[in-house]
Amino acid sequence: MLNRRQFLLGVGGGTVLLGMGAGCSRPAKPATFIANPEEHWANSICQLCPSACGLKVRLANGHPVTVSGNPLHPVNRGGLCARGAASLQLYYDPDRLSGPIVRRQGLLGGWGPLAWSEGISALSEHIAKASARGRGRVAVIRGDNRDLTSQLLGRLVRASGSSWVVDSKSPGERAMERVLERMHGRGGPVVYDLAGTDFLLSLHSDILDSAAQTMSLQRAFAEMRSSGAYFVHAGPRMGITGAKADAWLPARPGSAGVLALGVAHMLIKEGYERADFLRDHCRGFDDWTDEAGVHHEGARSWILREFSPTRVAEHSGVEMDDIIRISRQFGASKRPLALGPVGAAVTVAPFDMMAVHVLNAVAGGIDVPGGVLIARGTPFAALDEPEKMEPGVIDSVPADAGVEEFADWVLGSNNPPIEVCVIHDADPVFSSENGERVAEALRKIPFVLSTSAVMNDTAENADVVLPGSLWIEKRCDATGMDGKAYPLVSLSVAAARPRADTRNIADVTIEVARGLVPKVKALFPWSGYDELIEARAKALYAAGVGDTFAESHMSVWTQLLARGGWRSPSYDSPRSLLASMERKGGWSDPAYYHGEWRRIAPHAGHRVDLEAGRFLASGVSASLPDTAGHEELMLNVYSEISLQTGENGSLPYLQDSASPLSQAGWTLSAELNAETAAELGIAHGSPIEISSAQGVIKAVAVLSACVRPDVVAVHTGGGRSAGGRYAAGIGANPFVLSPSFSHEVRSAASAEERAVMVSVQPERRA
Amino acid sequence: MSRWGMVIDLNRCTACQGCVSACHEENNVPPSTPDLSAMGRSIRWIDMMPVQEGEYPHATMSVLPMMCQHCEHPPCIKVCPVGATFFSEEEGIVGQIYPRCIGCRYCTTACPYTVRQFNWFEPAVPETYLEGTNPDVSRRYKGVVEKCTLCHHRLQKARDQARAEGRDLLPGEYTPACVEVCPTDAMVFGDLEDRESEVSKKSRSKRAYRLLEDLGTEPKVFYLREGNRQ
Structure with a gap:
């Protein structure tokens, strides 16, 4: 050397x-x-978060060397976040699995190599045997259902007579889904039209700090700030979101819902409520008497009675004067918008989301520019929609079942056993609040198969790992991205050669399904993923709407034409549509139509049901814990912007840029108020221990004036037991401190029940 | 004569760090490790700098993307004993010639913005990562100082292309990686000498300021301060 x-x-x-x-x-x-390498560019889709941004991969002599954003893609318009820009590190990850592996039985233990054909046969046989024994014995845990691979896996499980199609969505997403079902009679997603608002009130939303910081949201945020809109952030720590706000209100953890209804109280009391909107598009705002003569209390009454500024100030820790001032500014704005804890990694109760949605309704901010939009769907159904399938639904599976409910079910003694579980695009053992319980559940299942390309914490609990190709190595798709209220489908080609013995999991799923009984096989008529893509292109062409991606101004033109009933697509057949989509990155129908209340609220009357929202508010009277004089601190967990909940931990650029405010990468940094730290004898940068009744984690103290004195704020993303040299053993996982909440507590309004109290002290030297 | 410079609108910047990853990917910045990070030895050509002011509960904070400010009067070049760091009169870019650098670190001390990075150790780059090396940018090694070059290799390529086509370089043909990926268009880049360019106009905005202006270094990175804050 x-x-x-x-x-x-x-x-x-x-x-x-x-x-x-x-x-x-x-x-x-x-x-x-290499001097003067042969260069070319290829489109791809980033799949490191639900944004699914369009990528342009630059290849030199066949090797991907840099990535930039696809300027035609409506989600990112050429931009990329830290994750997307670092995504090639996953492709070149030195610790990627080189091919399928199987857990060795007997004395040897460990893992051994496996042929793809053997792995596929094993999965087919286990599914065939399990579904022959009874319903509800096959499950899939997936990241979401926004790509055809995930939908195919959901379809396979449903076709095998089971409803256990579990998406590992964040607590905030799941809470919002539940609110929409109750108050609108439909599911999401919702889109917040930040660019159009003139007053944004963030109630614990952490929009710029967290996993919710999707590309569309960032771009809309920038437009909002450039337009001069006023922005207030309430939350236990300032974070980047508060740093970018005009005012930060230090609010106690779990107080988002109470604050929202406190603001709603002031709007109603001072006459700022949008009476015409409430009259035309809501029900349950005023008191009413039903046909049987029973009196019902409307939202106006219970909000006025229970959420006075005095009481809200007491519960949230926000000064009463600030609540009144912000409420008046919010009410006097033309297009105010409130955001709930969309990005929080901590348990978010549906109550919080309901309260924020009620506030937006009181302010007339639903389905209006600058308000909450209910996204239009794609012109074709998802492959795994239950109503399109053979009957296989078992009533005992909760409609909004998440990974925690799945684990509860598996570990329950009287339930039919789950015999096969496939885990795709998810790492629930690491990212769930009760990961150890999820691991225990997986160990109880006879056959667990992971499709992870790297050995993550969940794959360690599997029996077989069939590593799927990365997005850059395969033709892939994504549907209905975050932050866009109109339908959008991304499609890419395989940009680079596979670096390992991987396969497209969509092809694998189809192969497995076609080897099962004729009833299942009939639901998978495609020979492979390519034929499925062609079938979808035909459906898209037949829908007769939208066009392939184009520059921003052309999309506006397409939208104007569509409003006038005109259309001039850039393709004339399904085949040319497919070619155009691959060349430009995808297809969209870039128009949102306001006033479609049959779509926005499909349930009876086509109104937002404020009465239905009230069920979530029950038990809120004792909603926040009393920490006055308490020696313990409240734990505030947020998802770190680069690492999110840890899925991207094997990318060293992201480990290095984690915690931009503390500038302490590769470790868990814990934000403490400087005065609190002084009382505890803790210095900036010193090692500390955070302990709860459930566990202990180590962190580095970061002293700040931008966090409440009764709070310690820590981020997710660290503490993996697997994931390769850049992830395993790095940092700590704050979920270790969380108690094993029941489904009832997770859904409860009471923040007191959901609060995690911890002790913080200097690390004890051995 | 050009004066390549940048304006960063803090109203539009969301501190997403897309610029950080893109810069490091483009310029073959080696991955760090927990030990290097703990010692403060990670190489970062661009980083987020949080600036807190005031006391709880009235504290405020700004988060600034921070890289070489490409000063018109750079203190770093005055102290370099071997001419490894230099100022390009033609472009206004502060450059670094790695083979000349003797690792004395005078420049890292002289830089008031502390954006120069020294390779204290041999970069630990896995074999697989080397396959993804950007061929336009050479890797550095133990004992030399490195920093943001405004993706100078992109200027060279763009200029070569223009020359091959027998024309001048056009606005927008040369863009550093950080600016190219900025999802909110918070970063604007161009020739400050061209008074009609967007970057020049924005640099003359009432919201524009430069860091440590009193030192007389005349940085060519301008920041537009955040609005509405009470």
Whole structure:
């Protein structure tokens, strides 16, 4: 190995090129420095978060070397976040699985290699046997259902007579789904029209700190700030969201719902409520008497009675004057918008989301520019919609079942056993609040198969790992991205050669299904993923709406034409539609139509049901814990912007840029108020221990004036037991501190029940 | 003569760090490790700098993307004993010639913005990552100082292309990686000498300021301060 001086001596100072960046590399790896490489670019779709941004991958001599954003893609318009820009590190991950593996039985233990054909046969056989024994014995845990691969897996499970199609959505997403079902009679997603609002009230939303920081939301946020809109953030820590706000209100954890209804109280009391909107599009706002003569209390009455500024100030820790001032500013704005804890990693109760939605209704901010929009769906149904399938639904599976409910079910003694579980695009053992319980459940299931490309914490609990190709290595799709209220389908080609013995899991799923009984096989008529894509292109073409991606101004033109009933697509057949989608990155129908109340609230009367929202508010009277004089601190967990809940931990650029405010990458940083830290004898940068009744974690103290004195704020993303050299053993997982909440507590309005109290002290030296 | 510079609108910046990852990917910045990070030895050409002011509960904070400010009068070049760091009169870019650098670190001390990075150790780059090396940018090694070059290699390529086509370089043909990926268009880049360019106009905005202006370094990175804050 040459050192620098030997190198200089060898080449001679006078012969060294002095131009910047030219000819000065160490000679150790000459093969990687190729003059004038053959270059080309290929479209791809980033799948490191639900945004599914369009990528342009630059390849030099066949090797992907850099990525940038696809300027035609409506979600990111050429931009990328830290995750997308670092995504090639996953492709080149030195610790990726080289091919399928199987857990060895007997004394040897560990893992051994497996042929793809053997892995596929094993999955087919286990599904066939399990579904022959009874209903509800096959399950899939997936990240979401926004791509055809995930939908195919859901379809396979439903076709096998089971309803256990579990999406590992965040607590905030699930809570919002539940609110929409109750108050609108339909599911999501919702889109917040940030760009159109003139007053944004963030109630614990952490929109710029968290996993919710999707590309569309960022772009809309920038437009909002450039337009001069006023922005207030309430939450236990300031974070980046509060740093970018005009005002930060230090509110106690779990107080989002109470604050929202406190603001609603002031709007109603001072006459700021939008009476016409409440009259035309809501029900249950005023008191009413039904046909049987029974009196019902409307939202106006219970909000006025229970959420006075005095009481809300007491519960939230926000000064009463601030609540009144912000409420008046909110009420006096033309297009105010409130955001709930959309990005929070902590348990978010449906009550919080309901309260924020009620506030938006009182302010007339639903289905209006600058308000809450209910996204239009794609012109075709998802492959795994239950009503399209053979009957296989078992009533005992909760409609909104998440990973925690799945684990409860598996570990329950009287339930029919789950015999097969496939885990795709998810790592619930690591990212769930009760990961150890999820692991225990997986260990109880006879056959668990993971499709992870790297050995993550969940794959460690599997019996077989069939590593799926990364997005860059395969043709792939994504549907209905976050932050867009109109239908959108992304499609990409395989940009680079596979670096390992991987396969497209969509093809694998179809192969498995076609090997099962004729009833299941009939539901999978495609020979493979390519044929399925062609079938979807035909359906999209037949729908006769929208166009393939185009520049921003052209999309506006398409929208204007559509409003006038005109259409001039850039394709004339399903085949040319497919070719155009692959060339440009996808298809969209870029129009949102306001006033479609049959779509927005499909249930009876087509109104937002404020009465239905009230069920969520029961028990709120004792909603916040009393921490006055308490020696313990309240735990505030937020999802870190780069690592999110840890899925991207094997990317060292993201580990290094974690915690931008504390500038302490590769570790768990815990934000403490400087005065609290002084009382506890803790110095900035010193190691500390955070303990609860459930566990202990180690962190580095970051002292700040931007966090409440009764709170310790920690981020998710660390503490993996697997994931390769850049992830395993790095940082700590704050979910270790969470008690094993029951489904009832997770859904409860009472923040007191959901609060996690912890002790913080300097780390004890051994 | 050009004066390449940048304006960062803090109203539009969301501190997403897309610029950080893109810069490091583009410029073959080696991955860090927990040990390097704990010692403060991670190489970062661009980073987020939080600035807190005031006391709880009235504290405020700004988060600034921070990279080489490409000063018109850079203190770093005055102290370099071997001419490894230099100022390009033609472009206004502060450059670094790695083979000349003797690792004395005078420049890292002289830089008031503390954005120069020294390679204290041999970069630990896995073999697989080397396959993804950007061939336009050479890797650095132990004992040399490195920093943001405004993706100078992109300027060279764009200029070569323009020359091959027998024309001048056009606005927008040269863009650093950080600016290219910025999802909110918070970063604007171009020739400050061209008074009609967007970057030049924004640099003359009432919201524009530069860091440590009193030192007389005349940075070519401008920040537009956040609005509405009470």
